[in-house]
Amino acid sequence: MTEHTEVLDMRWDGWGDPAKATEKLPGGVSLLLTAVLGHRPRRTARIRPADVELTTPELPADDVRALAAAVGAEYVRTDHDARVLHAGGKSTPDLVRRRAREQAAPGAVVLPGSEAGVAAVLRIAAEKGLAVVPFGGGTAVTGGLEPDAGDHRQVISLDLRRLAGLERLDDVSGEATFWAGTRAPAAEAALAERGFELGHFPQSFEFASLGGFAAMRSSGQNSAGHGRFDAMVTGLRVVTPTGTLDLGRAPGSAAGPDLVRAFLGSEGVFGVITQVRVRVHETPAERLRDAFTFPDFRSGADALRRVTQAGTGPTVIRLSDEAETAVSLAQVGSIGKALGKGCTAIVLHEGPADLARARRDATAAVLTAAGGKPASGKLAESWDHGRFGAPYLRDTLLEHGVFAETLETATTWSNLHVLRTAVTEALTQGLGAAGARHRILCHVSHVYPTGASLYFTVVAGLAGDMAAAWEPVKARVNDAIVTAGGTISHHHGVGTDHAPWLEREIGEHGLRVLRAIKRELDPAGVMNPGTLLPRA
């Protein structure tokens, strides 16, 4: 195992690497914002972690002693900074809350260094009535990291960063076993040394952990080619308060229901994923980036559908709507020419050189036949280069008092435009009711033979308490999604934010199945209260 014991590696009140943070808005974005919002954005105030007054008490000394006996005294942290840094995730409302003087935080941060340590912590938590919030990369955006004690007297954060590293690589089968706390870049680095790649690149790539990907059913930008994280996982080890599961015996088993799937998306409410076994592939020899333009979103989406149903095999295929195309072009410096120029699709093909080229040709033939025109390769290079950049831009916007948030859903191809219209209307009406000028961008981020996801970016001039102002808008969107046949989440997960809408998606008996599993594995109900399962 590779230990990563440093705690401060992301911005505490923003996204990611402090070294990459930029305080200055890109010129094109500043111009656009002025046009959209009606005023020039201005810098706003931030506070330091030390300035936060914690509203929740430190874990009592006897609890600390019991946990210290299990994992070592230096790995039960009750200092102010550790608690503040585990107080929540990275949604925009989370970051807004990081700017308040008073904040809730877990009573302690526990960092077990072994699977036995995790099991001991869960046993102690169940005995003593301490709620446990598993913490991987800390990149959750749906409230699953809220320090919510539920019916219990205290909550602890269980940070998995010490449970990290590549445990085993089966280079014949193309299977790698990682400890769940392994961050995605560390996983790729360990695989790259052996000539392999996992190829899971969500926006959270720089910080998210493999256990987090599994717990949240993550999707990545390359999922068209390599599948969602769900599809990559071939096995899991899960420690629950009542015992440990070792699941995923063989590819293509029919030995009863696939229990791996009961834990993918379980968001820490049944137990803690400690090990993840994943399918990996040889590092692609070739990487071909292309862009196409379509007259409008509808024709572009139809072209993506045809590619996916034909199975030509792109690694990445995504389509920005007119508004997002304009902004993206603005970011590559050609705003003047771009506005009102239709929709851009980005396509990436990988693999052995021959296959990559054959796949690219097949995709290009389908896209062209469906009305697409090849566009400048610069667009695809620019997307590729900036693919993890959006959250940094969100930070800069927030520092200029501009609210920027993303939300996502998925549905069948035949229902895609109905759903897009419903979400757009809900946003427009909600932000209108809040008196906020705004811009809504949308893209198809992930494709499946039967449907696709829609990813919305909202930039809004919300005044006052931005998190409070956003809440009714988001509720209106969630209502619209479930009414219009979308899923409440395509890849951000349920967390606490979407939990009230889950029953409308999976029904009363769906919830009953999840609660029955939880009762069996976590009878004391200490695992991540309030997340996934709505309060009764």
Next chain:
Amino acid sequence: MTEHTEVLDMRWDGWGDPAKATEKLPGGVSLLLTAVLGHRPRRTARIRPADVELTTPELPADDVRALAAAVGAEYVRTDHDARVLHAGGKSTPDLVRRRAREQAAPGAVVLPGSEAGVAAVLRIAAEKGLAVVPFGGGTAVTGGLEPDAGDHRQVISLDLRRLAGLERLDDVSGEATFWAGTRAPAAEAALAERGFELGHFPQSFEFASLGGFAAMRSSGQNSAGHGRFDAMVTGLRVVTPTGTLDLGRAPGSAAGPDLVRAFLGSEGVFGVITQVRVRVHETPAERLRDAFTFPDFRSGADALRRVTQAGTGPTVIRLSDEAETAVSLAQVGSIGKALGKGCTAIVLHEGPADLARARRDATAAVLTAAGGKPASGKLAESWDHGRFGAPYLRDTLLEHGVFAETLETATTWSNLHVLRTAVTEALTQGLGAAGARHRILCHVSHVYPTGASLYFTVVAGLAGDMAAAWEPVKARVNDAIVTAGGTISHHHGVGTDHAPWLEREIGEHGLRVLRAIKRELDPAGVMNPGTLLPRA
């Protein structure tokens, strides 16, 4: 809905269509059997359904009345023939039991004509303490159709044949919704009319139902291209004794664990699958069949691995070992030339003409680079032509007193030969202990990026009670499979036959999860007792 109310459409004591049954052994097979078994096979006796003495009582009249009120009197059958025809599945031991004078059978056969009817039957069964065995196509081969009442006083067979037909086709999204009792050929016929194909062709294709495919996690011969049935299912409706679930809202959801997967492979122990929504694709324009030969099984398997990991996209790819290659060639009439001639792989590519040819070229390049040599296209045509024929041959063998059975497992590529050796040794030792001369054939039937399945065919000269003689051999094989890291089933399922081995595969807590779901949905425990979940 399309009703299929005829009950007699398979041979009662054999496989499939009585019209296709052949009483004469093919010449090559007869010669081979004589060589393998040391004697010429001779015809043995069969009995008629009317000759069977049922050892289990007919359902009492008040139970019949209650069920008749729910589904109609003509759909609660207690006549001798209906009961005998629902007495079990189609494993070779099942067929051997069909030759005994005394047999157990369900007390009645109930045929609901609507989902509400299914719900009513389950409510009545739970109230009255009647065990329920769901019955789709009747093709189960692991004992899941045993008329086992468990702790209950009687057992009824719930036949889904009236719940059949294509309910809806979304031709944009490529999604079709079928009632669960729809037989696979009827599903393909309904889709073909609209230019679509499901493309799921297991050996049981001619009779199996779509609900059965889902309940058993079926794999088909074309699964390399179209995925296992698991991967085709985008939604399910399931009626349980406590309520109904409607699952699978959108492709690529992350709204908690994928509950569809809790019911795929549930083998009727949680409830009855009433509706199946599946991904379909346009009828392929091109269909290209090829064969390759390899010097031995190891080099052939390695070539299949390379194709699968490169993702060149064959629809079918399978590899027979030396023994199976010899028998297959014997069946196409060239036995003399074939014996000892290495291993044959069959490859099929489909799709739009251009894509099919590009895929075929890519596959051929990988196979050739890995040591494969193109072989006569006749081999592939012969396989394609005879792809559903093996069970008919089994019937003929059984009528000649020769025991023929299949079994299957899967594992990672790196463990494939270890597992094959372990299973072969277990069979050899077990059949040796039984004093039976035999021949063991093996093929790789399904491939995945991380591993493959192994499908064994055993032909043995078992004397006396063949089912009783086979039982310890099969137990020895199951022990060998779980010890050598294989799954207890790749596609035949768990049933009653594999249930005692399930805990060694999924662990104590895996079983606890399944039992917790069952307690929640079927608190009276009436659904398919003894199947999947081993007796406590």
